[in-house]
Amino acid sequence: MIPKVVVIGAGFGGLEVARGLKGAPVEVTLVDQHNFHTFQPLLYQVATAGLSPTDVAHVVRGLFHRQANVRFRQGRVTGVDWSTRTVTLDEAPDLLFDHLVLAAGATVTWFGTPGAADHAFPLYTLDDATQLRTHVLQRFEAADRDPTELERGGLTFVVVGGGPTGVETAGALAELFTMVFRKDYPNLDVARARVVLIEMQDHLLHPFTASSRRHALETLESRGVEVRLGAQVESVSEHAVTLVGGDVLPTQTLVWAAGVQANPLATALDLPQGRGGRVTVDRDLQVPGRPGAWAVGDVAAALDRRGDALPQLAPVAMQSGRHVARQIRRRIEGRPTAPFRYRDKGTMATIGRRAAVAELPGRIHLRGGLAWIAWLGLHLVTLVGPRNRASVLINWAWNYLTWDRGPRLITEGRRGARRIPNTAAPRTDTVRRHAR
Numbered sequence: 001m002i003p004k005v006v007v008i009g010a011g012f013g014g015l016e017v018a019r020g021l022k023g024a025p026v027e028v029t030l031v032d033q034h035n036f037h038t039f040q041p042l043l044y045q046v047a048t049a050g051l052s053p054t055d056v057a058h059v060v061r062g063l064f065h066r067q068a069n070v071r072f073r074q075g076r077v078t079g080v081d082w083s084t085r086t087v088t089l090d091e092a093p094d095l096l097f098d099h100l101v102l103a104a105g106a107t108v109t110w111f112g113t114p115g116a117a118d119h120a121f122p123l124y125t126l127d128d129a130t131q132l133r134t135h136v137l138q139r140f141e142a143a144d145r146d147p148t149e150l151e152r153g154g155l156t157f158v159v160v161g162g163g164p165t166g167v168e169t170a171g172a173l174a175e176l177f178t179m180v181f182r183k184d185y186p187n188l189d190v191a192r193a194r195v196v197l198i199e200m201q202d203h204l205l206h207p208f209t210a211s212s213r214r215h216a217l218e219t220l221e222s223r224g225v226e227v228r229l230g231a232q233v234e235s236v237s238e239h240a241v242t243l244v245g246g247d248v249l250p251t252q253t254l255v256w257a258a259g260v261q262a263n264p265l266a267t268a269l270d271l272p273q274g275r276g277g278r279v280t281v282d283r284d285l286q287v288p289g290r291p292g293a294w295a296v297g298d299v300a301a302a303l304d305r306r307g308d309a310l311p312q313l314a315p316v317a318m319q320s321g322r323h324v325a326r327q328i329r330r331r332i333e334g335r336p337t338a339p340f341r342y343r344d345k346g347t348m349a350t351i352g353r354r355a356a357v358a359e360l361p362g363r364i365h366l367r368g369g370l371a372w373i374a375w376l377g378l379h380l381v382t383l384v385g386p387r388n389r390a391s392v393l394i395n396w397a398w399n400y401l402t403w404d405r406g407p408r409l410i411t412e413g414r415r416g417a418r419r420i421p422n423t424a425a426p427r428t429d430t431v432r433r434h435a436r
């Protein structure tokens with residue numbers, strides 16, 4: 001019997017597991033609730049009309065035309081029967097497995113903040129990004145029709161979370177307003193639009209050195225972003241954000257870039273979990289007490305040499321995915337498994353046009369234009385699919401040369417209630433960064 005490997009999630013980690021099993025004597029079924037892979041690091045550019053949704057997503061089936069031992073199944077995994085070694089899906093037949101790899105990623109956590117689940121915009125999926133883009137455009141259209149919207153905070157955009165996602169989003173919104181909306185809305189006083197970045201610590205970009213943090217702060221402020229350090233959101237309503245201490249910011253837009261938790265599927269699958277709901281794994285990334293079960297990427301708590309959980313980043317997911325593919329091969333060959341060792345290739349965050357910070361191995365610290373070019377290059381190389389790479393390159397070149405943005409389309413109506421449930425979890429990594 002050919003061993004069956006079921007991989008849950010076609011994100012960075014899951015794709016690498018499936019690819020790493022190319023030519024192995026196994027039958028791989030890659031399951032995802034979407035029929036596409038999402039390149040999350042560029043979602044903020046979709047949300048700020050820099051890129052189209054199709055630039056950052058790739059159909060999963062198209063990635064495995066040349067790999068005969070992989071098949072794709074679209075479906076939402078709802079549970080696992082460990083006694084029969086069966087995965088259950090919501091609208092598809094069950095799947096039997098010998099090896100099960102959980103690569104279901106992470107989701108937003110609201111830290112129990114009242115009103116956040118109903119009124120804040122998370123940025124985790126392609127839908128989140130297009131909903132935010134539509135909402136931002138709708139706010140400007142509304143203010144163009146009725147300038148009194150400005151008094152009601154219609155053009156105040158609050159971003160909470162001073163990690164890379166928050167910094168990138170705040171910087172990109174400010175650029176969109178000054179570079180593009182100024183021309184799109186000639187009858188509106190666009191200079192009155194505000195972007196406010198709220199961070200509870202006394203600095204931005206926590207994993208970076210003090211000089212990079214300072215550079216990010218100064219660059220954002222010079223581009224018109226109001227940065228409030230040491231501030232914390234107490235509650236959110238449809239028309240305002242209230243900060244701890246009583247300050248009230250009238251706003252209709254709160255972008256939530258403040259924290260993530262492991263996918264709650266880990267709980268449904270009855271797997272051992274630690275901080276942030278992340279699945280506990282052995283050094284080789286097997287789940288203790290569940291023979292043949294592995295966890296990779298954001299959903300797992302893989303440890304570094306010092307015993308600390310690795311950050312929830314794309315390179316960790318990719319490297320851990322490749323590692324598990326190698327371990328499954330070893331197990332099939334009857335060889336012992338090896339521990340996972342993460343190779344940290346540095347950290348990067350972009351702030352906007354010709355502005356970024358990069359801290360690379362060997363104490364090489366870049367900032368400004370050079371760091372920005374390194375950031376662009378890295379993302380182009382990591383993007384899945386040559387068509388996406390070509391399209392992103394053309395869009396970036398166009399945006400850079402013309403000071404314009406492409407897809408400023410209002411494609412959906414007003415959003416309804418938030419789809420992501422408020423599954424409050426213990427605080428986990430609140431910061432995103434680049435490290436490949």
Ligand SMILES: Cc1cc2nc3c(=O)[nH]c(=O)nc-3n(C[C@H](O)[C@H](O)[C@H](O)COP(=O)(O)OP(=O)(O)OC[C@H]3O[C@@H](n4cnc5c(N)ncnc54)[C@H](O)[C@@H]3O)c2cc1C
Binds near residue numbers: 265314315
């Ligand atoms: C806005 C944003 C910006 C980021 N920027 C950076 C960055 O600049 N640099 C960096 O290194 N990292 C960044 N990250 C983090 C990086 O994207 C993640 O670490 C990485 O995506 C984790 O990969 P993964 O495979 O574990 O999960 P994911 O890539 O999230 O993939 C999980 C997959 O599982 C699927 N899935 C979930 N639940 C189910 C289910 N029940 N049934 C079936 N399928 C399911 C999902 O549809 C998804 O396709 C960013 C993340 C976000 C949200």
